[in-house]
Amino acid sequence: MYEIKKQIIRYRIENDLTQKELADRIGTKQSAISRLENDDYNPSV
Numbered sequence: 376m377y378e379i380k381k382q383i384i385r386y387r388i389e390n391d392l393t394q395k396e397l398a399d400r401i402g403t404k405q406s407a408i409s410r411l412e413n414d415d416y417n418p419s420v
Contacts, residue, residue: 384412 387397387408394408
């Protein structure tokens with residue numbers, strides 16, 4: 376799961392996107408992106 380978090384953060388930074396912009400692109404809420412990027416959150420896939 377850590378690798379997915381790393382890739383999301385890397386993608387966002389490389390494309391100069393905010394969490395909100397990324398969320399809008401993939402059809403979710405900013406809070407979901409924030410949770411995914413948070414080290415304390417461990418989602419099931």
